[in-house]
Amino acid sequence: MVSAPVRLLACVGTLLLAGVVLGSAHAARAKPHMTVYAVATTAQFMNHADDRLRGMSTNPFNVNTRALVITAKGQEKGNGPFPGDDILYSFKLYSDPKLEKRTGSAMFTCYYTFVKRATCDSYFELDGGLVLASGRVVFNGTRFTLGVSGGTGKYLGTLGEVRASPAARNAERLELRLLAGR
Numbered sequence: 583m584v585s586a587p588v589r590l591l592a593c594v595g596t597l598l599l600a601g602v603v604l605g606s607a608h609a610a611r612a613k614p615h616m617t618v619y620a621v622a623t624t625a626q627f628m629n630h631a632d633d634r635l636r637g638m639s640t641n642p643f644n645v646n647t648r649a650l651v652i653t654a655k656g657q658e659k660g661n662g663p664f665p666g667d668d669i670l671y672s673f674k675l676y677s678d679p680k681l682e683k684r685t686g687s688a689m690f691t692c693y694y695t696f697v698k699r700a701t702c703d704s705y706f707e708l709d710g711g712l713v714l715a716s717g718r719v720v721f722n723g724t725r726f727t728l729g730v731s732g733g734t735g736k737y738l739g740t741l742g743e744v745r746a747s748p749a750a751r752n753a754e755r756l757e758l759r760l761l762a763g764r
Contacts, residue, residue: 613760618706619681620673620688620754627669629662663694663721673754675706681751685709688756698722704744706758711735713758715744724748730760 663669668691675686686708692700698721706713712735717728730742742760749755 613758615760616758617677618685618708618756618758619676619679619749620756621676621681621752622671623674624672625669627663627667629667663698663700665694665696667694668692669694669700675708675756676753679749679751679753679755681753692719694721702728704728706744706756708737711737713737713740713744713760730758 671690671692673688673690674684675688677683677685686706688704688706690702690704692702694700700719700721701716702719703716704714706715711733713730713733715728715730717726719726719728725745725747727746728744730740730744732738733740737760740760740762742758745757745759747755747757
């Protein structure tokens with residue numbers, strides 16, 4: 583006769599194995615390479631100048647931050663975006679460069695760091711699920727690469743990368759190179 587703890591352990595092991603098999607089956611159904619074309623539909627910029635002012639008066643580093651950030655006329659030095667600012671973009675996705683066949687949508691949330699660089703989190707809603715990617719973007723550049731870190735539906739456990747480059751008609755060409763993950 584098999585004891586209760588052994589039966590419980592066998593059940594848990596079976597469930598874990600089933601989860602791995604199902605997750606791998608979902609990831610295996612994802613296309614390994616697809617190209618989509620993204621056209622921005624909205625952009626919302628959030629300027630956090632008030633937070634910068636608050637940080638200038640309360641900081642642990644014996645530094646005159648006001649002189650580093652504010653001009654004599656009371657304006658921020660240089661042109662934004664500045665560290666701490668963020669922007670939210672939404673995109674329509676198309677499967678062809680003529681932008682005729684709609685294939686999904688995407689959202690990018692980008693948090694600015696220094697020298698007009700940002701860390702962006704992106705969500706691609708495609709047929710069969712969601713692909714999640716993130717990475718560094720230089721905002722005066724024309725190309726960037728994001729790392730794919732998973733998804734939902736048939737993209738569950740997917741890893742890979744998204745390579746962006748300019749395309750015609752104010753679009754971005756996004757190459758999704760996907761690998762079956764965990």
